[in-house]
Amino acid sequence: MQQTESEMPAKDQALASSPPPAGPCAMVIFGGTGDLAGRKLFPALYNMVKSKLLSQDFAIVGVGRNDYTHEQYRQVMKEKLQSFATSAVDPALRDWLIKRVYYLAGDFSDPQLYLRLKQTLVEIAQKDHNLEGNYFFYLATSPAFFGTIVDQLGASGLAKEVNGQWRRVVFEKPFGNDLQSAKELNCQVSKVLAERQIFRIDHYLGKETVQNILVFRFSNGIFEPIWNRRYIDHIQITVAETVGVEKRGGYFDMAGTLRDMVPNHLFQLVSLTTMEPPISFNPGSVHDEQSKILHAIQPFRDEDVLHYAIRGQYDAGLVKGERVPAYRAEEGVPPDSKTETFVALKLMIDNWRWAGVPIYLRTGKSLAERRTEIAVQFKRAPLVLFRNTPVSSLDANQLIIHISPDEGISLRFGAKIPGAQMKVGAVKMSFNYLDYFGATANTGYEVLLYDGIMGDQTLYQRADMVEAGWAVVDPILDVWKALSPRNFPNYKAGSWGPEEATNVMARDGRSWREIKE
Numbered sequence: 001m002q003q004t005e006s007e008m009p010a011k012d013q014a015l016a017s018s019p020p021p022a023g024p025c026a027m028v029i030f031g032g033t034g035d036l037a038g039r040k041l042f043p044a045l046y047n048m049v050k051s052k053l054l055s056q057d058f059a060i061v062g063v064g065r066n067d068y069t070h071e072q073y074r075q076v077m078k079e080k081l082q083s084f085a086t087s088a089v090d091p092a093l094r095d096w097l098i099k100r101v102y103y104l105a106g107d108f109s110d111p112q113l114y115l116r117l118k119q120t121l122v123e124i125a126q127k128d129h130n131l132e133g134n135y136f137f138y139l140a141t142s143p144a145f146f147g148t149i150v151d152q153l154g155a156s157g158l159a160k161e162v163n164g165q166w167r168r169v170v171f172e173k174p175f176g177n178d179l180q181s182a183k184e185l186n187c188q189v190s191k192v193l194a195e196r197q198i199f200r201i202d203h204y205l206g207k208e209t210v211q212n213i214l215v216f217r218f219s220n221g222i223f224e225p226i227w228n229r230r231y232i233d234h235i236q237i238t239v240a241e242t243v244g245v246e247k248r249g250g251y252f253d254m255a256g257t258l259r260d261m262v263p264n265h266l267f268q269l270v271s272l273t274t275m276e277p278p279i280s281f282n283p284g285s286v287h288d289e290q291s292k293i294l295h296a297i298q299p300f301r302d303e304d305v306l307h308y309a310i311r312g313q314y315d316a317g318l319v320k321g322e323r324v325p326a327y328r329a330e331e332g333v334p335p336d337s338k339t340e341t342f343v344a345l346k347l348m349i350d351n352w353r354w355a356g357v358p359i360y361l362r363t364g365k366s367l368a369e370r371r372t373e374i375a376v377q378f379k380r381a382p383l384v385l386f387r388n389t390p391v392s393s394l395d396a397n398q399l400i401i402h403i404s405p406d407e408g409i410s411l412r413f414g415a416k417i418p419g420a421q422m423k424v425g426a427v428k429m430s431f432n433y434l435d436y437f438g439a440t441a442n443t444g445y446e447v448l449l450y451d452g453i454m455g456d457q458t459l460y461q462r463a464d465m466v467e468a469g470w471a472v473v474d475p476i477l478d479v480w481k482a483l484s485p486r487n488f489p490n491y492k493a494g495s496w497g498p499e500e501a502t503n504v505m506a507r508d509g510r511s512w513r514e515i516k517e
């Protein structure tokens with residue numbers, strides 16, 4: 001899209017507006033020696049230092065079983081930062097961060113660990129940084145430890161907020177592995193923490209474009225009036241990965257794509273795209289609307305699962321010219337695994353705005369392209385006017401919200417092909433974040449960490465949202481568990497998934513958008 005002078009201030013504002021640094025606190029990373037801490041959290045914290053989003057009175061305490069001294073742990077994190085930072089590391093900024101790093105070894109189930117942690121936090125506050133008694137606990141651990149850690153935080157008094165000090169706990173995903181376990185976990189943590197202290201993370205919500213869905217819908221007068229069943233034919237959401245399970249075969253095989261992607265990432269995209277306007281951007285108001293839409297998804301009956309929930313598993317193939325082994329031949333995966341690496345679903349939302357508008361979702365591993373996008377397809381214009389012309393069909397308008405790897409928005413519409421004859425061709429109007437606002441190298445965790453420290457829960461998930469997501473997925477899990485897949489592997493690595501996924505749309509006279517490089 002051409003940038004006009006009147007649009008320039010948005011760019012200037014983006015460059016000029018910088019939020020204030022977060023207040024004093026200690027961030028305690030349970031699982032501080034793990035993959036997530038090294039690959040995402042430290043690079044995100046470094047980016048926050050660069051953007052001046054952290055307080056001078058900030059400290060990090062990593063917790064793991066490894067027997068490091070503070071100094072050894074600092075060295076490990078320095079190396080991780082060098083490997084995983086999203087831009088060149090400035091030694092002065094890195095040292096500012098590393099100076100604030102501490103380490104504590106112990107087992108999560110050992111009550112002594114929490115007493116030592118309490119002592120360490122007091123010592124840091126007395127000697128080095130005035131943390132003001134604010135603690136930001138980040139559970140970068142297997143979900144199996146969530147309950148234990150929270151119980152121990154409660155028993156040691158570390159979770160208790162007194163004299164204006166705050167205590168917050170971030171839970172990595174997945175939060176539960178079905179509806180029952182999510183409810184039990186919600187119940188267990190709510191015995192120790194108030195909902196305002198609980199931050200259930202979905203790193204998808206840290207992406208700018210995902211946040212922009214709300215701004216795009218509700219700050220532009222032209223889209224909302226047509227954002228409903230009168231004008232929209234269907235919505236299709238694609239979250240496609242070219243990678244397989246990499247080194248996480250063991251973990252992934254226990255979960256599968258449905259659990260790993262749908263109740264969290266895909267349903268976030270569904271809810272932001274289809275929710276009613278919230279009465280404000282307060283977390284409660286946004287969550288209320290997201291929760292309502294998740295509750296309005298029509299439940300799957302057993303026969304619906306057979307028709308509208310497609311699963312697939314990849315066979316060996318070529319992804320971008322590279323040979324990829326079959327899922328069953330990946331490290332940590334049993335050779336007869338029944339775990340799905342691809343899911344396509346057709347959802348219906350039972351409310352006035354969306355009745356009769358199907359929402360198609362597809363997500364999978366080892367697919368042809370890496371792409372996350374939401375395509376909103378509008379109803380076709382009637383052909384009547386073109387009756388006596390060479391035009392035999394009209395393409396429907398499509399609005400595409402590109403989330404990754406490119407971030408932007410494009411609109412497909414019909415235009416006259418120059419020439420003596422009346423012919424219509426599909427053309428595209430597109431806006432790309434990069435062209436307009438420049439590149440922002442980030443991990444997706446920066447804004448979530450900042451919001452967490454600031455106590456803003458908007459981009460985190462509330463208990464009822466998590467449970468509503470699992471409630472939709474649960475019947476599918478049950479049917480799939482009862483009926484073993486008979487045709488796995490059923491798609492080639494490097495393809496767009498199993499044929500049944502194409503059929504689910506073809507039966508409705510629709511097709512998936514062709515996504516090319």
Ligand SMILES: NC(=O)c1ccc[n+]([C@@H]2O[C@H](COP(=O)([O-])OP(=O)(O)OC[C@H]3O[C@@H](n4cnc5c(N)ncnc54)[C@H](OP(=O)(O)O)[C@@H]3O)[C@@H](O)[C@H]2O)c1
Nearest residue numbers: 031032033034035036064065066107108140141142172173
């Ligand atoms: N890795 C990612 O990119 C990613 C992305 C999204 C979400 N997640 C989620 O993030 C969480 C962590 O994943 P991860 O990949 O970082 O796992 P990981 O590499 O296996 O790390 C686990 C961490 O927990 C510690 N730990 C394990 N058992 C312990 C015990 N009994 N007592 C004390 N410490 C213990 C380990 O410490 P030692 O090594 O010292 O034993 C290590 O620091 C998971 O919930 C995962 O689903 C990860």
